[in-house]
Amino acid sequence: MWPSIVLLGVLPLTLQAQQTTPLTEAGKSAENSDDTKKKAVAAPAAKPEAGDQAEAKEHETTASVEIFVDPNATKANENTFTPLPSGTFNPRQIREIEAMAKGGALDRDLIQKYVIKYTADLTNRSFINGLIAPNPGAGPNAAAAVGFRDASANLSTPIELAKRANNAAFLKAYTEALLSVAPKLLKNHLLARLEAAILLGKTGSPDAIDTFITQLNDKDQTTWVKIWSARGLLNILQIPGGGYQDLPGGTTATAKSAHALVDWLADKSLPWPAQLRALEALGALRMAADPRAQAKLEMATAAMQMLADPAVRLEVRAQAAWTLGMMRVSAANGKFNYKLVAYYGGEVAAELGERILATYGTNITLAQSYAAPLLYQIYPSFYGVEGARESGLLRMPNLGNNRGFIEQLGNQIKPVAKSAVELFKAPKGNRDKYAKELSDKVAVLKSFLDKNVPDDNQFGDKQFPLKAEIADVRAEDPKVAGAVRGK
Numbered sequence: 001m002w003p004s005i006v007l008l009g010v011l012p013l014t015l016q017a018q019q020t021t022p023l024t025e026a027g028k029s030a031e032n033s034d035d036t037k038k039k040a041v042a043a044p045a046a047k048p049e050a051g052d053q054a055e056a057k058e059h060e061t062t063a064s065v066e067i068f069v070d071p072n073a074t075k076a077n078e079n080t081f082t083p084l085p086s087g088t089f090n091p092r093q094i095r096e097i098e099a100m101a102k103g104g105a106l107d108r109d110l111i112q113k114y115v116i117k118y119t120a121d122l123t124n125r126s127f128i129n130g131l132i133a134p135n136p137g138a139g140p141n142a143a144a145a146v147g148f149r150d151a152s153a154n155l156s157t158p159i160e161l162a163k164r165a166n167n168a169a170f171l172k173a174y175t176e177a178l179l180s181v182a183p184k185l186l187k188n189h190l191l192a193r194l195e196a197a198i199l200l201g202k203t204g205s206p207d208a209i210d211t212f213i214t215q216l217n218d219k220d221q222t223t224w225v226k227i228w229s230a231r232g233l234l235n236i237l238q239i240p241g242g243g244y245q246d247l248p249g250g251t252t253a254t255a256k257s258a259h260a261l262v263d264w265l266a267d268k269s270l271p272w273p274a275q276l277r278a279l280e281a282l283g284a285l286r287m288a289a290d291p292r293a294q295a296k297l298e299m300a301t302a303a304m305q306m307l308a309d310p311a312v313r314l315e316v317r318a319q320a321a322w323t324l325g326m327m328r329v330s331a332a333n334g335k336f337n338y339k340l341v342a343y344y345g346g347e348v349a350a351e352l353g354e355r356i357l358a359t360y361g362t363n364i365t366l367a368q369s370y371a372a373p374l375l376y377q378i379y380p381s382f383y384g385v386e387g388a389r390e391s392g393l394l395r396m397p398n399l400g401n402n403r404g405f406i407e408q409l410g411n412q413i414k415p416v417a418k419s420a421v422e423l424f425k426a427p428k429g430n431r432d433k434y435a436k437e438l439s440d441k442v443a444v445l446k447s448f449l450d451k452n453v454p455d456d457n458q459f460g461d462k463q464f465p466l467k468a469e470i471a472d473v474r475a476e477d478p479k480v481a482g483a484v485r486g487k
Contacts, residue, residue: 068271076190086120101161115177121151175205201232206248216260243387283323295334297460318373325381338402353442
């Protein structure tokens with residue numbers, strides 16, 4: 001996993017939309033109008049034909065490339081950092097650590113020595129050069145070529161073994177050992193920082209919450225470490241069997257985490273994959289407002305600014321809709337404008353449908369990437385996420401007289417989602433027929449939106465101009481893009 005993340009920081013990377021949340025029961029009903037139990041998928045469910053496989057392979061090679069330059073990552077990629085002090089460890093001791101992870105008696109001193117040895121290897125300049133500037137004359141099994149990879153594997157393996165064995169005691173001791181060296185690792189070389197963040201994220205340990213918050217708040221930390229810090233928070237919040245739990249530490253820890261994510265989202269230079277990750281974690285926290293300032297709706301407003309801005313990438317806007325649908329909204333909160341959230345969600349659904357129609361004939365893979373946020377973010381924003389009580393606009397307890405409008409809008413989005421699934425399931429020769437059905441459903445949705453523009457565009461203490469108010473100026477005008485983010 002770590003090599004692809006490293007490339008994000010220093011080299012071009014083709015980025016594709018991906019499923020970030022499990023498909024809900026509501027999502028299954030989107031595919032099946034009769035609510036029968038069938039497997040729902042964003043990609044074709046049937047085995048692809050040979051022609052389809054060739055088509056997908058061709059489209060993979062023609063995908064666009066996006067390059068994000070993080071100045072902090074550029075600085076951190078200079079191999080001039082001081083290596084951490086190391087130690088020695090033999091194969092027998094490695095086996096002892098693995099036996100501990102599987103359920104053997106704990107030896108905290110040995111765990112600490114193990115972590116010190118292999119985290120030091122992550123800062124070894126020779127091992128780092130083996131990745132970023134390999135010696136062409138060195139063999140593939142030379143120490144410099146495999147040192148970082150071996151250290152990464154040795155540090156990750158005990159976590160995976162302990163999780164399989166449900167060995168909470170070992171995971172806690174191992175996480176504590178990692179946290180003891182994390183501050184130095186997270187200020188070392190880019191590769192060491194990334195590996196430290198990934199390892200802590202994998203533990204799923206609440207003990208790492210403060211470290212994740214610190215990284216998110218650090219203006220000098222790299223974007224890619226912050227991505228994994230947000231992911232680490234999400235791993236703590238997600239229940240292994242499905243669903244979400246509250247963050248250990250109560251509302252204080254939740255508010256601190258939410259504020260860190262909101263402040264990070266406020267960075268206008270943030271690349272869209274980082275925006276996605278921040279919104280995903282923010283939604284999983286489920287906090288619309290800081291309990292000490294309920295009327296401000298600070299967390300919900302941050303997501304609304306992403307959802308309402310036509311200059312923001314469409315996948316990010318869909319994720320923002322999901323985030324708002326996950327939030328717990330109480331009567332004590334400020335003005336949570338349910339209709340406005342739903343309306344913007346409908347706009348995003350219609351635009352995703354249009355992009356599917358514009359691309360399915362020439363690039364089925366790209367078209368599928370537009371269907372994913374429709375099914376996995378927009379749909380659950382209305383109908384809820386399995387395992388998250390009172391999630392989804394239509395399941396929120398304080399919906400009141402907004403229910404009728406949102407139900408009607410949801411009933412227009414559901415056929416769009418269903419038609420998109422059917423389009424991708426269809427054999428290549430039959431896709432035009434299903435595309436026509438999708439086009440008709442999108443047209444009905446757009447007509448509903450045109451006829452039902454909300455009168456009230458206030459959310460919290462901000463105003464959000466609707467598309468009808470900026471129709472001819474569009475998002476290309478930076479002044480309009482700024483205005484849409486909220487006055």
